[in-house]
Amino acid sequence: MAGGAPFPIPTGSVLALAAILFCIGLYGALTKRNLIIVLVSIELMLNAANINLVAFSKLSDKPSLNGQIFSLFTITVAAAEIAVGLALLLAIFRLRKTSEVKDLDVHKW
Amino acid sequence: MSGPLIAFYVISLCILGCAVLMLSFRKVIYMALAIGGVFVGCAAIYLLLGAEFVGVAQILIYAGAITILMMFAIMLTNHEATEPPFQWNARNVASAVGCILLGILILLVIRSTPWPQPDTSVDVNGGNSNPVAIGMALFKQYAIPFELVSLLLIVALVGAVILAQHRKEDE
Numbered sequence: 001m002a003g004g005a006p007f008p009i010p011t012g013s014v015l016a017l018a019a020i021l022f023c024i025g026l027y028g029a030l031t032k033r034n035l036i037i038v039l040v041s042i043e044l045m046l047n048a049a050n051i052n053l054v055a056f057s058k059l060s061d062k063p064s065l066n067g068q069i070f071s072l073f074t075i076t077v078a079a080a081e082i083a084v085g086l087a088l089l090l091a092i093f094r095l096r097k098t099s100e101v102k103d104l105d106v107h108k109w
Numbered sequence: 110m111s112g113p114l115i116a117f118y119v120i121s122l123c124i125l126g127c128a129v130l131m132l133s134f135r136k137v138i139y140m141a142l143a144i145g146g147v148f149v150g151c152a153a154i155y156l157l158l159g160a161e162f163v164g165v166a167q168i169l170i171y172a173g174a175i176t177i178l179m180m181f182a183i184m185l186t187n188h189e190a191t192e193p194p195f196q197w198n199a200r201n202v203a204s205a206v207g208c209i210l211l212g213i214l215i216l217l218v219i220r221s222t223p224w225p226q227p228d229t230s231v232d233v234n235g236g237n238s239n240p241v242a243i244g245m246a247l248f249k250q251y252a253i254p255f256e257l258v259s260l261l262l263i264v265a266l267v268g269a270v271i272l273a274q275h276r277k278e279d280e
Binding site for chain 1: 111112113114117118121124125128129131132137140141144147148151154155157158159160162163166167170171174175178179181182183185186187190192193200201204205207208209211212215216219220222224225226227228229231233234242243246247251254258261262264265266268269270272273275
């Protein structure tokens with residue numbers, strides 16, 4: 001089935017890299033206090049998903065372009081998300097003079 | 110050990126190092142710089158996996174636009190903000206334990222799954238260069254999702270402008 005020389009990078013290593021990156025991003029999103037850093041951590045998790053998509057577009061037994069195109073869509077959605085998120089952050093900062101997660105507890109009960 | 114494999118491990122080390130640095134820095138602006146390193150490293154991984162167009166788009170959008178946007182946001186808000194050092198409170202410890210457990214679980218699953226041998230004889234680009242092949246697929250097979258994404262982008266752009274503009278009643 002596998003013609004030609006085997007691809008030198010093992011599939012498991014790429015997936016392990018993405019998994020560790022995802023966990024680092026998750027930890028950052030759960031513990032960091034600054035809103036910008038929480039957004040950055042979410043971007044890290046999206047990046048980990050992108051690595052998986054690109055890896056499977058190359059390293060599956062039926063390679064195709066679909067993974068790369070999906071990752072392009074993910075990058076676009078991430079850009080839109082970060083633009084709206086930072087605009088919200090600016091609006092919050094103007095209203096409350098803070099950019100920390102712990103100060104945004106108006107709806108807490 | 111072949112060249113691409115060594116390159117892969119070096120780049121992975123750089124990515125994970127930058128990500129851990131991002132978690133350990135105290136100043137928010139240094140964190141945004143460290144995240145730029147992670148994005149560039151991911152672009153290098155994409156190039157290594159033969160996805161040239163996605164790699165260059167990653168550099169343009171993430172390392173170029175998003176990191177600079179973060180810098181702008183940090184400068185416009187509280188640019189001397191610092192994170193407190195790690196405290197042993199319940200939330201931090203629970204988050205760390207949960208993330209480590211999730212990571213170990215995923216790594217064990219990856220290790221125990223028999224991955225198929227990659228078929229290197231197939232040219233995913235179908236004889237064209239990578240950007241040409243992606244353009245063909247985007248405008249033929251994925252034309253409707255492409256248009257929807259452009260709609261999403263314009264909505265996000267207008268929404269961001271409306272959210273961030275000054276309003277009279279704020280003052």
